Amino acid sequence: MCADDEVSLLVIVVDVNPIWWGQQAQREPEFTLSKCLDAVMVVGNSHMAMARTNKLAVIASHCQDSHFLFPSKSWRGADNGGDDASSSGDGKYELLSVANNLIAEEIRNVMSKSEYKGNSTETLLAGSLAKALCSGQEMKSRILVIKAAEDCARQYMNFMNVIFAAQKQNILIDACVLDSDSGLLQQACDITGGLYLKIPQKVALGQYLLWVFLPDLEQRSQLVLPPPAHVDYRAACFCHRNLIEIGYVCSVCLSIFCNFSPICTTCETAFKIQLPQMVKPKKKKLKQPT
Amino acid sequence: MDEEPERAKRWEGGYERTWEVLKEDESGSLKATVEEILFQSKRRRVIESHEQVRLGMMRHLYVVIDCSRSMDDQDLKPNRLTSSLKLLEAFVGEYFDQNPISQVGIITTKNKRAEKLTDLSGNPKKHIDALKKAVDSVCAGEPSLYNSLNLAVQSLKHMPGHTSREILIILSSLTTCDPANIYELIKTLKSLKVRVSVIGLSAEVRVCTVLTRETGGLYHVILDESHFKELLMMHVKPPPFDLETPSTTPFLETQICLSLGGYFCPQCHAKYTELPVECKVCGLTLVSAPHLARSFHHLFPLQAFTENSVEEHQGDRFCQACQGELKDKTIFTCTSCQSVFCMECDLFIHDSLHCCPCCIHSQIGP
Numbered sequence: 001m002c003a004d005d006e007v008s009l010l011v012i013v014v015d016v017n018p019i020w021w022g023q024q025a026q027r028e029p030e031f032t033l034s035k036c037l038d039a040v041m042v043v044g045n046s047h048m049a050m051a052r053t054n055k056l057a058v059i060a061s062h063c064q065d066s067h068f069l070f071p072s073k074s075w076r077g078a079d080n081g082g083d084d085a086s087s088s089g090d091g092k093y094e095l096l097s098v099a100n101n102l103i104a105e106e107i108r109n110v111m112s113k114s115e116y117k118g119n120s121t122e123t124l125l126a127g128s129l130a131k132a133l134c135s136g137q138e139m140k141s142r143i144l145v146i147k148a149a150e151d152c153a154r155q156y157m158n159f160m161n162v163i164f165a166a167q168k169q170n171i172l173i174d175a176c177v178l179d180s181d182s183g184l185l186q187q188a189c190d191i192t193g194g195l196y197l198k199i200p201q202k203v204a205l206g207q208y209l210l211w212v213f214l215p216d217l218e219q220r221s222q223l224v225l226p227p228p229a230h231v232d233y234r235a236a237c238f239c240h241r242n243l244i245e246i247g248y249v250c251s252v253c254l255s256i257f258c259n260f261s262p263i264c265t266t267c268e269t270a271f272k273i274q275l276p277q278m279v280k281p282k283k284k285k286l287k288q289p290t
Numbered sequence: 291m292d293e294e295p296e297r298a299k300r301w302e303g304g305y306e307r308t309w310e311v312l313k314e315d316e317s318g319s320l321k322a323t324v325e326e327i328l329f330q331s332k333r334r335r336v337i338e339s340h341e342q343v344r345l346g347m348m349r350h351l352y353v354v355i356d357c358s359r360s361m362d363d364q365d366l367k368p369n370r371l372t373s374s375l376k377l378l379e380a381f382v383g384e385y386f387d388q389n390p391i392s393q394v395g396i397i398t399t400k401n402k403r404a405e406k407l408t409d410l411s412g413n414p415k416k417h418i419d420a421l422k423k424a425v426d427s428v429c430a431g432e433p434s435l436y437n438s439l440n441l442a443v444q445s446l447k448h449m450p451g452h453t454s455r456e457i458l459i460i461l462s463s464l465t466t467c468d469p470a471n472i473y474e475l476i477k478t479l480k481s482l483k484v485r486v487s488v489i490g491l492s493a494e495v496r497v498c499t500v501l502t503r504e505t506g507g508l509y510h511v512i513l514d515e516s517h518f519k520e521l522l523m524m525h526v527k528p529p530p531f532d533l534e535t536p537s538t539t540p541f542l543e544t545q546i547c548l549s550l551g552g553y554f555c556p557q558c559h560a561k562y563t564e565l566p567v568e569c570k571v572c573g574l575t576l577v578s579a580p581h582l583a584r585s586f587h588h589l590f591p592l593q594a595f596t597e598n599s600v601e602e603h604q605g606d607r608f609c610q611a612c613q614g615e616l617k618d619k620t621i622f623t624c625t626s627c628q629s630v631f632c633m634e635c636d637l638f639i640h641d642s643l644h645c646c647p648c649c650i651h652s653q654i655g656p
Contacts (some may be wrong), residue, residue, distance in 0.1 A: 252455070
């Protein structure tokens with residue numbers, strides 16, 4: 001058990017890509033975005049109920065932006081005590097009902113008001129993770145990512161920067177994947193020491209979240225949790241975007257190529273090929289007769 | 291010797307009225323001035339150069355530690371040697387964090403001789419263990435600059451041309467005992483393109499000034515322990531790539547392959563427990579993609595944010611990264627996306643994150 005006054009923050013990053021969720025509602029009507037958020041609220045409430053000093057933050061990751069669902073700016077600014085509208089009347093701990101109401105209200109705002117241009121089906125998780133890291137600076141924290149849509153290849157570098165920053169701050173990144181496997185999140189979980197799980201049945205999301213992701217680091221050593229996934233650390237070459245095992249790396253800009261070429265296309269450094277040394281014939285010195 | 295730019299020594303300059311920096315406010319407290327000084331020192335680190343300079347990513351660095359009698363001095367607590375070794379452990383950790391595909395070796399010098407503590411390698415644990423054990427060693431005799439430089443150069447001269455060859459000397463003694471003319475060795479170092487930097491613990495020594503000036507390194511003398519730490523951390527950042535020498539073999543064949551429990555070289559299937567490493571069987575350098583990714587932030591540095599006062603800001607009084615209220619007097623604005631951040635987030639973004647959380651949403655990375 002951790003010390004009584006130790007603050008522990010859980011940041012839940014939910015992927016609310018409207019295109020994926022829209023298609024999902026048609027594929028499987030039993031599991032929609034609202035069911036997913038119900039499960040998120042359950043695990044958020046459970047985390048806050050575990051200890052008085054536990055804190056929660058929820059971030060919705062949209063196609064081109066990310067929003068804090070909880071705590072929201074309006075809640076922070078308002079008076080914390082004496083809010084009659086929030087008491088639910090069923091004896092529930094006030095903080096939990098306030099949190100649930102706020103999350104529900106904010107997600108409605110986000111989904112109805114957000115505009116997006118283009119038809120990309122990818123969510124930019126790197127931005128949400130960066131905001132999560134900034135908010136969890138002074139306290140012990142961990143991040144739980146619930147991912148729906150596919151990876152966005154454009155965000156590779158920013159994603160890696162975020163992962164290394166999290167590793168330096170000792171912040172765990174856990175990932176709960178609903179649909180397709182994500183190489184980036186597998187790397188994130190491997191590097192920071194978190195858990196990666198692809199859920200076989202989406203309707204049981206709440207159960208998986210409570211069983212696997214609710215316990216924190218100290219408690220995980222006592223449990224038997226899903227084994228770590230095999231992570232593919234191969235890099236993609238810059239010319240064809242194929243995953244390669246052996247390649248050439250420019251020592252100036254670190255771009256990876258699958259074939260040797262005399263000029264690096266990224267930084268335009270010209271390279272010299274080391275030719276075998278020419279051996280000069282040795283001239284024998286004639287010994288002078290003494 | 292060639293002409294050197296004569297810096298004015300401190301006693302040659304005019305009087306500095308350092309007491310005028312401190313100003314009291316109406317109640318007689320110095321709190322505001324102290325906070326201002328701390329704030330400026332934090333910002334100084336962030337504002338340093340962000341120009342697009344080509345940096346040498348693959349570095350071979352030898353650290354030479356003076357273990358002579360003068361290291362027993364107690365002006366650094368508990369004595370100079372223990373304090374230096376402790377700071378070097380932190381340095382090694384930070385160095386491999388910022389330069390994952392580089393190598394470090396450690397040399398100690400005492401009793402007019404030089405000895406290798408650890409060979410050039412990319413494994414931080416080995417160096418940290420060796421540094422921990424060295425705390426018990428006895429400080430005796432005089433150091434030898436010539437012997438330690440010679441020993442370092444023996445390995446460095448075989449390193450390929452596209453990597454940077456560096457030596458960092460921690461020198462506490464004011465004397466050195468050399469078997470031959472050190473100025474000849476300095477000429478050799480210059481021709482081999484070895485960059486030597488010195489951190490002095492006692493005072494400025496002329497031979498070090500010449501050594502660092504000729505080889506293009508940095509020479510500083512510490513003021514106290516925190517200054518020592520700052521000077522060490524200055525050497526963690528990769529030095530600018532030497533543009534005058536075209537690299538001989540800048541392409542390295544690398545591999546990126548692994549399996550559970552160990553890593554297999556894709557060419558010869560030799561097994562290794564950790565990366566990065568150079569395969570002993572076929573000579574291939576083995577790295578994994580995250581190692582290269584760690585160095586990306588040196589290639590694409592983040593621009594410094596502009597400072598504004600909080601009263602001028604029209605929008606919400608909330609930091610867009612941590613959602614906290616903007617309590618400080620100054621706020622920071624990103625030049626590309628105009629989002630505002632508080633001071634802690636600004637420091638975190640520039641020190642660890644290396645990317646603006648709001649720009650990520652609109653950026654198309656490489």
